[in-house]
Amino acid sequence: RMLQTLAGVNLAGHSVQGGMALPPPPHGHEGADGDGRKQDIGDILHQIMTITDQSLDEAQAKKHALNCHRMKPALFSVLCEIKEKTGLSIRGAQEEDPPDPQLMRLDNMLLAEGVSGPEKGGGSAAAAAAAAASGGSSDNSIEHSDYRAKLTQIRQIYHTELEKYEQACNEFTTHVMNLLREQSRTRPISPKEIERMVGIIHRKFSSIQMQLKQSTCEAVMILRSRFLDARRKRRNFSKQATEILNEYFYSHLSNPYPSEEAKEELAKKCSITVSQSLVKDPKERGSKGSDIQQTSVVSNWFGNKRIRYKKNIGKFQEEANLYAAKTAVTAAHAVAAAVQNNQTNSPTTPNSGSSGSFNLPNSGDMFMNMQSLNGDSYQGSQVGANVQSQVDTLRHVINQTGGYSDGLGGNSLYSPHNLNANGGWQDATTPSSVTSPTEGPGSVHSDTSN
DNA sequence: CGCTATGATTCGTC
């Protein structure tokens, strides 16, 4: 309105009333006053719309004219007064709003994923190099480096975009502030107002940032799920690993439940790759890290093995023979040493490889000795554990060869599955499982089912 | 391409 007024006075020589003095339109429903205001607004709009058509010089000249107008200081002070009064109502309407919880969540996630925050390792090249150095043959290192590379890519995009936004925000803020400063010559603008305006701009930009963060989070989630899916893929163990696990399984057939330590040892021996152990979100696993993950793979294997062995013992018989024979020699030797028995006519002619040819002289005595070692007193001790495994192996071989059948009254003391009537593994420590050869009902369940 | 083997996952139980 001031513009209109001043422009009117200055350029057209009209007074304020000049505008109002226009003749009323012939069919006006509203009063003359309303139409006059309409006209005013129309003029202003027109001026605004045509402002781009004006040349810069023209606009500058107009501005200059406005600034130099004799009424300007007076009008300016009036405006200041009005502003002082109305500005108060604006102030305090918008206080510092609390941090957006969703934004905080996004920030936290980006931080946790290593997208925001300090750079780790520094770039994809470093990540790839680190992965290559750490893993070597493991295919997981490839996957892992791939994941890292992709994450780094996301990270880079995120930071570039963020920087762009920040730059744009700063530029825009500066621009607006310049504009306001410029405007403050013709209208009163308090620093508070500038501050508020800056706040508004920042909020606008932060909402854009939020979108960026959100889409970055989504990208990370997608990458993550894809990576996890890839890890879900089943990888067969290496032959050696399967062999080692099978050896343990068949040599501990009476109690194929490896302890945590044994699992760890087996995992180490089998060099279970991390990719095989990263089946679940690592966060879900224990804090111990890869050890626990790898032993869980071993647990999986034993769980599967137990159930499948039990389900179809016949199918595994050959395999059992193979592994039993494989370990028979060492087992026999070790048992001989462990037992420290004078009467150890140690099986020096193992004929390894052929399960059917393994011969055990004095098998009865040997067996009895082994029985005694199978007691509780040895459980838990290293010797006990060793002996237990060797006992298992020997028993198995014995059973397969039938070499012990004489003198044991046909009671097959070694059941290849050592399963009780319920289908579960007999507890090796319970006397009833393997004790007296003369046991009656207890042995009924034995391998005749084969 | 179908089938089997096998590693992983899920669910219920103890």
Added chain:
DNA sequence: GACGAATCATAGCG
């Protein structure tokens, strides 16, 4: 939390 059982899903073979 470990385990068994069932199931899923893929590797690998013929």
